Amino acid sequence: MSATTGATVYDDFFEKTALPDKFEEKKSEIEKFITLHKADNRRVVLVTSGGTTVPLESRTVRFIDNFSIGTRGSASAEYFLDHDYAVIFLHRQRSLLPFHRHIQHNILDCLTIMKDETATSLLSILQRYHDAQSKQRLLPVSFTSLGDYLHMLRAVCMLLQPLGCQAMLYLAAAVSDFYIPSNMMLSLQLVPKMLTPLVKDWTPQAFVISFKLETDKSILIRKARKALEEYQHKVVVANVLDTRKTEVVLVTNDSEEPIRLTQEEVANGTEIEEKLIQTLSSHHSKFCASQEQS
Numbered sequence: 001m002s003a004t005t006g007a008t009v010y011d012d013f014f015e016k017t018a019l020p021d022k023f024e025e026k027k028s029e030i031e032k033f034i035t036l037h038k039a040d041n042r043r044v045v046l047v048t049s050g051g052t053t054v055p056l057e058s059r060t061v062r063f064i065d066n067f068s069i070g071t072r073g074s075a076s077a078e079y080f081l082d083h084d085y086a087v088i089f090l091h092r093q094r095s096l097l098p099f100h101r102h103i104q105h106n107i108l109d110c111l112t113i114m115k116d117e118t119a120t121s122l123l124s125i126l127q128r129y130h131d132a133q134s135k136q137r138l139l140p141v142s143f144t145s146l147g148d149y150l151h152m153l154r155a156v157c158m159l160l161q162p163l164g165c166q167a168m169l170y171l172a173a174a175v176s177d178f179y180i181p182s183n184m185m186l187s188l189q190l191v192p193k194m195l196t197p198l199v200k201d202w203t204p205q206a207f208v209i210s211f212k213l214e215t216d217k218s219i220l221i222r223k224a225r226k227a228l229e230e231y232q233h234k235v236v237v238a239n240v241l242d243t244r245k246t247e248v249v250l251v252t253n254d255s256e257e258p259i260r261l262t263q264e265e266v267a268n269g270t271e272i273e274e275k276l277i278q279t280l281s282s283h284h285s286k287f288c289a290s291q292e293q294s
């Protein structure tokens with residue numbers, strides 16, 4: 001039982017949920033990655049991306065899924081790399097991957113494009129990809145089910161602890177609210193809100209950013225503020241389903257900062273994640289500076 005949260009619901013969930021395949025191997029790979037970048041005093045961000053599944057039976061043929069294909073997470077990971085972060089990319093298996101996303105679904109079009117001037121942009125993506133690979137800055141780790149996701153999330157958070165404020169958590173995955181505790185009975189249960197132990201116990205010193213997704217704009221900021229109050233983390237990125245690619249609001253304890261793409265930026269293919277990550281990276285620097293002073 002956790003001394004800080006005093007709550008067993010979290011432990012209960014983990015006890016009832018099987019460990020992901022190759023859990024120990026994945027953990028030791030992540031630990032090596034973190035140690036490597038800690039030695040260079042580099043900031044490390046955990047980006048979560050894509051949707052979790054909730055299996056309806058033990059040999060999973062049928063499951064509950066959600067819409068997210070991981071555009072937000074995979075694009076954000078690229079911009080974090082541009083800002084010199086090392087990135088642990090915890091993503092839903094077969095969802096979009098950083099760099100690969102530019103060609104993943106249209107390889108034939110891309111090969112055709114290679115013949116004209118648009119090839120320049122693909123070459124720059126290739127260059128950034130090789131850079132990330134050769135400097136070992138990007139570690140993809142996959143999950144499928146809600147249980148796998150939460151086990152991996154907890155494990156990565158614990159491993160990030162030695163980095164203190166140099167660690168950032170960027171929780172963009174679309175996480176199911178419900179799970180099915182037993183295969184005998186198809187009853188849905190509320191998933192415990194893991195941000196509580198995450199902020200209090202798993203990575204108390206890290207810079208934690210969560211996302212709030214709504215379909216109704218009029219309640220968005222209120223809900224984001226409620227999450228900040230409840231979990232006591234640093235930033236909520238609030239977004240509405242239909243406009244998430246052109247507008248988000250960064251909500252902190254004492255500010256509300258809209259980030260938007262202009263029509264011109266939309267037309268020239270700028271991604272909102274470019275502006276978002278630039279802003280968050282500077283918030284993170286200020287946070288670390290304030291921690292080091294105190």
Ligand code: 9Z3
Nearest residue numbers: 068069070071072172173174175211212213
């Ligand atoms: C988000 O709000 C992400 O921005 C999206 C990205 C999932 C909308 P895509 O993959 O979509 O680019 O298509 N993620 C968080 C969603 C979520 O589950 N939020 C919970 C909530 O709103 C809190 S953890 O209550």
